[in-house]
Amino acid sequence: MAKIVLENLGHSYLSNPKGEHDFALKPVNLTWEDGKTYALLGPSGCGKTTMLNIISGLVPPSHGRLLFDDQDVTSVPTSARNIAQVFQFPVIYSTKTVRQNLAFPLECRGMTPSKIKQRVAEVATLLDLDYALDMPARKLSADQKQLISLGRGLVREDVSAILLDEPLTVIDPQMKFMLRRKLREINRQTGMTMILVTHDQSEAMSFADEIVVMKDGLVQQSGTPEELFSQPQNDFVGYFIGSPPMNMITLEPNLGSLSTEAINLTKPLPAAMPVGNNVSIYQMGIRPEHIVMVDKESDSIGKGTIIKIEHLGVDGVVTLKLPTGVIIKAKTRKHTEMTLGDTFGIRVCKKNALLYIDGTLSSSLN
Ligand SMILES: Nc1ncnc2c1ncn2[C@@H]1O[C@H](COP(=O)(O)OP(=O)(O)OP(=O)(O)O)[C@@H](O)[C@H]1O
Numbered sequence: 001m002a003k004i005v006l007e008n009l010g011h012s013y014l015s016n017p018k019g020e021h022d023f024a025l026k027p028v029n030l031t032w033e034d035g036k037t038y039a040l041l042g043p044s045g046c047g048k049t050t051m052l053n054i055i056s057g058l059v060p061p062s063h064g065r066l067l068f069d070d071q072d073v074t075s076v077p078t079s080a081r082n083i084a085q086v087f088q089f090p091v092i093y094s095t096k097t098v099r100q101n102l103a104f105p106l107e108c109r110g111m112t113p114s115k116i117k118q119r120v121a122e123v124a125t126l127l128d129l130d131y132a133l134d135m136p137a138r139k140l141s142a143d144q145k146q147l148i149s150l151g152r153g154l155v156r157e158d159v160s161a162i163l164l165d166e167p168l169t170v171i172d173p174q175m176k177f178m179l180r181r182k183l184r185e186i187n188r189q190t191g192m193t194m195i196l197v198t199h200d201q202s203e204a205m206s207f208a209d210e211i212v213v214m215k216d217g218l219v220q221q222s223g224t225p226e227e228l229f230s231q232p233q234n235d236f237v238g239y240f241i242g243s244p245p246m247n248m249i250t251l252e253p254n255l256g257s258l259s260t261e262a263i264n265l266t267k268p269l270p271a272a273m274p275v276g277n278n279v280s281i282y283q284m285g286i287r288p289e290h291i292v293m294v295d296k297e298s299d300s301i302g303k304g305t306i307i308k309i310e311h312l313g314v315d316g317v318v319t320l321k322l323p324t325g326v327i328i329k330a331k332t333r334k335h336t337e338m339t340l341g342d343t344f345g346i347r348v349c350k351k352n353a354l355l356y357i358d359g360t361l362s363s364s365l366n
């Protein structure tokens with residue numbers, strides 16, 4: 001096991017980068033604590049695999065240092081890093097049995113046959129693969145094959161961390177759920193640090209102790225699922241975390257205050273903000289979960305007409321159009337009692353309403 005530190009770590013695949021935009025991973029400082037589960041989350045091409053491959057040693061970084069337990073491993077080869085990596089598609093020997101697949105990494109390290117037998121049995125039990133040990137690997141389903149890939153990493157007792165690069169992509173949704181739970185269980189039992197790459201926010205939220213959100217090679221925010229949900233540091237995190245995304249409502253800076261025509265909200269300008277500044281964009285960020293639809297207009301801050309109702313099982317997502325044309329989404333459990341065209345009063349819980357200036361979190365609107 002190891003604590004992993006990224007110190008001003010960045011990478012450009014170009015030999016002569018001209019500027020920030022030439023970096024697949026813009027220099028970042030991050031610490032991955034020993035024994036926790038992490039998710040690297042972001043859209044395609046944002047640099048997730050690049051970061052993972054730098055940690056495993058497959059890609060030597062062009063900038064900065066990588067430390068395992070305070071030791072500089074930036075130039076240490078992959079084979080000496082004790083990292084297990086699981087890829088999008090299972091990497092297994094399909095002609096070998098499950099047992100032979102699991103034993104192979106240990107045979108390569110010259111472990112004794114009796115010790116190999118013991119480790120393979122332990123890992124097979126951990127992964128619920130005991131019954132399949134003597135089956136040819138090719139006969140197993142996609143999720144079982146991914147378990148073997150994982151097992152080939154787990155059998156080694158010297159593993160510092162397990163890196164998983166979209167390992168659930170090839171698996172159907174029900175199996176995905178079970179495999180994700182299995183991964184968490186293995187983390188609890190073995191205490192191994194796990195870093196899961198995904199572009200699925202719900203997968204990241206349900207798997208990780210901490211999530212690192214990336215966009216265009218830049219780490220946008222790193223924190224617990226709760227922190228990313230309740231305090232998104234910018235509009236991208238507000239959009240990418242949560243389903244549906246955070247509502248962003250434009251606010252107009254007037255003399256000494258911020259207000260919006262969309263809803264009846266007037267707030268004193270935060271002290272540091274210049275009055276009459278028409279360059280910056282001011283927005284209120286509010287989660288659909290924090291919008292309450294009420295019958296009485298009198299104790300609400302605006303009204304909206306329902307233009308769409310989506311059923312998500314217990315919850316529903318209701319889209320409201322305000323008289324100004326602004327669209328707001330609200331999450332509710334009363335959606336089954338609602339009809340298109342109904343008008344409701346809108347209330348927001350002020351402590352959950354956040355002020356964004358030019359897309360960056362400034363303060364609460366409370
Ligand atoms: N070997 C390479 N040589 C040159 N450019 C590369 C190489 N690998 C990746 N890139 C570029 O670096 C950027 C980041 O790629 P990366 O594969 O790290 O993204 P990702 O977040 O893993 O994407 P995905 O979700 O599609 O797997 C992309 O612009 C990609 O085209």
Ligand SMILES: [Mg+2]
Nearest residue numbers: 048049050165
């Ligand atoms: Mg990738």
